[in-house]
Amino acid sequence: MADIFAYIEHNQGVAEDSALELLTAAKKISPDAAVTAIVMGSGGDLDKVCNEMAASYNAVWKIDNAAFSFPDAEAARKALVNILPGDCVLLVPHAHLGMDLSPGLSIKMDSTFISDIVDVEGLDGNTLKVIRQEFAGQVSTHVHADIANGAVVNVRPGVFQPDESKAGGGEVVDKSGDLGDVSVKRKYLETVEAEAGEVDITKSEVLVSVGRGVEEEDNIETIFDLAEAMGADVSCSRPIVDAKWLEKPRQVGTSGQTVKPKVYMALGISGSFQHMGGVKGNPFIVAVNKNPKAPIFQVADVGVEADILEFVPELTEKIKEL
Amino acid sequence: MEILVCVKRVPDTAENEIEINSEGNDIERDDLVYSVNEWDNYAVEEAIQIVDKVGGSVTVVTVGDEESEEVLRREMAMGAQNGLLLTDDGFEGADGKGTASILAAAVKKGNYDLILTGAQADDGAAEVGGMLAAMLDYPYASLVNTIETQDGKLKVGREVEGGNQDMYEIELPCVLSIQTGINEPRYVGIRGIRKVASVEIPEYGASDLGIDASSVGGDAAKVKRMDYFMPEMGEGAEMLEGSTEEIIEKLIEYLKAKGGLK
Ligand SMILES: Cc1cc2nc3c(=O)[nH]c(=O)nc-3n(C[C@H](O)[C@H](O)[C@H](O)COP(=O)(O)OP(=O)(O)OC[C@H]3O[C@@H](n4cnc5c(N)ncnc54)[C@H](O)[C@@H]3O)c2cc1C
Ligand SMILES: Cc1cc2nc3c(=O)[nH]c(=O)nc-3n(C[C@H](O)[C@H](O)[C@H](O)COP(=O)(O)OP(=O)(O)OC[C@H]3O[C@@H](n4cnc5c(N)ncnc54)[C@H](O)[C@@H]3O)c2cc1C
Secondary structure: OOOEEEEOOEEOOEEOOHHHHHHHHHHHHOOOOOEEEEEEEOOOHHHHHHHHHHOOOOEEEEEEOHHHOOOOHHHHHHHHHHHOOOOOEEEEEOOHHHHHHHHHHHHHOOOEEEEEEOEEEEEEOOEEEEEEEEOOOOEEEEEEEEOOOOEEEEEOOOOOOOOOOOOOOOEEEEOHHHOOOOOOOEEEEEEEOOOOOOOOHHHOOEEEEEOHHHOOHHHHHHHHHHHHHHOOEEEEOHHHHHOOOOOHHHEEOOOOEOEOOOEEEEEOOOOOHHHHOOEOOOOEEEEEEOOOOOOHHHHOOEEEEOOHHHHHHHHHHHHHHO | OEEEEEOOEEEOOOOOOOOEOOOOOOEOOOOOOEEEOHHHHHHHHHHHHHHHHHOOEEEEEEEOOHHHHHHHHHHHHHOOOEEEEEOOHHHOOOOHHHHHHHHHHHHHHOOOOEEEEEOOOOOOOOOHHHHHHHHHOOOEEEEEEEEEEEOOEEEEEEEOHHHOEEEEEEEOOEEEEEOOOOOOOOOOOHHHHHHOOOOOOOEEOHHHHOOOHHHOOOOOOOEEEOOOEOOOOOOOOEEOOOOHHHHHHHHHHHHHHHOOOO
16 A cells, blocks of 8 residues: 555644545545655744644654745645655645645656545555546546556545544654755745625624526625515625626635624525535525525525525515514 | 637536436436536636737637537637647547646647636546646646736736635746636627638647547546446435425524524
8 A cells, every 4th residue: 555645734833624634534545554744834833733733643744945935836746746755645635725736746746636536435456436526516426546656636625524533643754855946937926815895794694695596697686685684694606706796705615705604595506615615613504596406405404496586585575574 | 929728618517407317327418508618718718818918819729529619619709719629539538637638739739828727627627727737847827817917927816715816926838727707708699609600620639649549548547437426415405395485484484493584
């Protein structure tokens, strides 16, 4: 069995939730494999993350270099090619960094890339058996990958339970000297913070959230009417912001806001993982969708199969009558 | 600037309910409405806007079968000057790496300063752009939502967690994957498509590209999709049944109980 490594995303000295989810995924690939955490960064915070990870992982490779004071995938890719064993399995969270890093890394390592897995069935010789989704989560597939030459595997955040067993007791090994040349043709300049909006949906207790199912800009009005009747705020999925029907601060999801309402009402939203990734705190989820197989019904508490353009105005009327 | 935009023909998930066929080895494709991958429309629009500003031309390319030609025409109707269809029986069953290898061969045959892909397509792998860049040894940035042209380089923004934007300077030639929302793709009507209906679209097969089809097609694929299945519903939602009135009544009870009405 090849060595398994996990790429740890961290922020201000704290590992992201994905860090311990990757450990669970690694153990599903091979229950007895020694799993090494890769922690890249620069300066003081790095040791904190390394020590935190050493409690859970069998080993931690610390990579301290000014090039990683900001998590730059281009430079990280060069470093990883130089330090990782060629036939290893590297697990990476399938988020904004992993999308930047992993596909190219698999080419440079001449290993197999498996993207956005949602479950692991196991390893059979050199065949890694995993589950993926296609068509925005509407169907699943069993995928078999030949990993004889190693693999880079992007793991969907939030689907594996974090491994809290703290059974690692690993040692931190400083690999910073082995990086080689990490100069790249892409230079990080700055991060521009997202703008705040007129409503702060991260504080809302009840959200009426609208997706592409609303079909036309003019129909957004009916969503505001319902929200007003309920005493709720209006949020939305990404396509509504892309179309400029609502402003960006109302977008729920991994590239928008993380919300923690008591009640979340998803109207004409399919339930992509990037959207649901922004819905936290285990709210009561109501989904209204005309497609009974929409993935949102798998995560909702209560579902209604209906056309929102007809259903929403009727619901609004009834609530007003209360 | 010479820009190549990679586009993929995909079933339109907003228009279709995706069903699995009786053998479980594919989705029911018979009644599907196909269109160009949502992300790719934004990439083509961006390329056209760049060329409008600094000159040059836009070429759209796809790896696919004869039917994929329609998406090339659609993007040419938007304003791309050239189309290129990469097709060969041997390409069938290519995985993401195979697709990127075919595209890389086409890039090498041309002379492009900038290559754009969509951030992701229907298989949701978000892999082809990054692989292509690595094969060409070009710098790469994914999830790009702003592009500013500068001398010999670009200033680009990557949209990351929370809608924050990481700004980079990136040298040309490079590969960028484009995120939705970067622009507002123009509308193309039937008339626009008719205008480009007779434009010649060159087709390249494996030998034209100087590649061995068996190294990129299904036999070479290391990642194999074995079947399609419907995900377990798990506990799933309690579906409210009955007349609309009854459903609304039940829903209001739930909303009251859970604090959803103020
Ligand atoms: C890196 C990255 C980050 C992303 N970040 C985010 C994010 O932060 N937030 C986000 O939302 N998305 C995000 N996305 C996009 C995400 O992948 C999906 O494309 C998006 O969430 C889909 O939005 P939707 O559900 O509104 O639209 P669709 O997926 O098109 O779903 C529309 C739904 O409406 C239903 N419908 C249609 N008409 C009606 C009707 N009349 N009545 C009832 N139902 C109807 C359909 O059955 C369908 O289920 C991101 C993507 C990437 C690649
Ligand atoms: C008959 C058939 C069999 C297949 N068998 C397999 C299989 O066994 N294993 C497997 O892994 N995959 C298989 N595929 C999937 C196929 O190879 C995918 O096109 C590839 O994996 C990338 O798809 P994606 O949607 O994940 O692309 P992503 O990487 O998500 O797409 C990102 C961007 O890359 C570009 N792009 C992607 N595909 C193309 C294209 N064809 N032409 C031009 N640009 C493109 C576009 O700009 C797109 O926006 C099969 C496909 C078909 C039609």
